[in-house]
Amino acid sequence: MSETMFYILFALRTVRHGYGVMQHVEELTEGRIVLGAGTVYTSLGKLEADGLVTVTSREDRRTNYLITPRGTEVLRQEAQRLAELSRYAKEIL
Amino acid sequence: MSTTHAWFVPYRYPAPADLENWLEDHARRGQVLARVGQWSVFRMTFQDGGPATHRYVVDVQGRPRPDYLTTYQDFGWEHLGRTSNIHLWRRAYDGARPEAFTDADSLRARSRRSEIPIAVVAARRIWRQRDR
Numbered sequence: 001m002s003e004t005m006f007y008i009l010f011a012l013r014t015v016r017h018g019y020g021v022m023q024h025v026e027e028l029t030e031g032r033i034v035l036g037a038g039t040v041y042t043s044l045g046k047l048e049a050d051g052l053v054t055v056t057s058r059e060d061r062r063t064n065y066l067i068t069p070r071g072t073e074v075l076r077q078e079a080q081r082l083a084e085l086s087r088y089a090k091e092i093l
Numbered sequence: 094m095s096t097t098h099a100w101f102v103p104y105r106y107p108a109p110a111d112l113e114n115w116l117e118d119h120a121r122r123g124q125v126l127a128r129v130g131q132w133s134v135f136r137m138t139f140q141d142g143g144p145a146t147h148r149y150v151v152d153v154q155g156r157p158r159p160d161y162l163t164t165y166q167d168f169g170w171e172h173l174g175r176t177s178n179i180h181l182w183r184r185a186y187d188g189a190r191p192e193a194f195t196d197a198d199s200l201r202a203r204s205r206r207s208e209i210p211i212a213v214v215a216a217r218r219i220w221r222q223r224d225r
Contacts, residue, residue: 004196018160019167037168038152038193041161042202062167063160 001078007033008043009075012067015056018044021065047071095141097124102137103179109151109207116181120147129174129181150182150193153206165193 001009011024018040026034035043044065047053052071056064067075099119106112116126124139125147150170154161155178162172165182170193173181184191194200 002196002198004198017167018164022168034195036191036193036195036199037165037170038150038203039195039199040168041158041164042194042199043196045158046198046202058159061159061163063158 001074003033004035004039004043005047006075006078006082008035008040008047009052009067009071012047012053012065012071015064015066017062017064096127097139097141099137099139101135103134103176107207109153109203112151113149116149117147120145120149126173126181126183129176131176133174133176134179146186148184148186148191150184151207152180152182152193152203153178154180155206168193 007025007028008021010028011021014024016024018037021044022035022037022040044053044063048055048065052068052074053065054068056066058064102115103112106115119126119139121144123142123144125142125145126149127138127140129137157180161180165172169191170182170184173183175181182193194203
């Protein structure tokens with residue numbers, strides 16, 4: 001899973017629309033990652049098609065998304081993989 | 094305000110990045126793209142004014158989801174319109190040139206969406222060369 005997808009899934013543990021996802025990821029990464037509109041739109045479409053996020057509501061042509069149980073499981077597996085990587089990375093720091 | 098026209102621009106610059114650079118170069122020279130409509134694929138209209146620093150984004154979208162326009166607009170992009178299945182977006186900026194596609198996966202996805210229009214233009218060019 002790419003870093004972008006990880007952060008978008010992570011942000012969608014709470015209901016958010018596309019711009020809200022970008023704001024949350026920017027805040028989480030202290031400005032290191034600023035997602036563009038095309039990236040957010042494309043990523044949300046792919047995550048929805050893969051069943052990892054779902055549409056919760058549409059208001060004023062804004063669509064709100066939330067992670068699905070399958071998405072949560074995929075995110076958890078990725079977090080475990082990253083934690084293992086992090087353990088070994090610490091050995092060389 | 095006077096206007097100028099450019100013909101068959103998407104055919105001359107089928108790759109999104111090339112078309113974006115061409116439009117941005119025009120804006121720097123004071124020619125700002127007007128609204129885009131179904132005939133803009135043949136003829137684009139520019140309004141003459143002062144030099145402008147604009148970022149253009151070319152995005153091929155066959156059937157965008159309902160939140161396509163609002164997502165871009167929330168991020169500060171102005172939708173100039175759609176010609177064929179090409180959406181054109183613009184944003185004025187100071188400093189760093191803004192990007193709409195900020196990771197490799199979404200850039201690749203955009204390139205894939207642009208492959209068919211590029212292939213059509215390439216096939217026409219080859220066909221014309223054969224006829225000469």
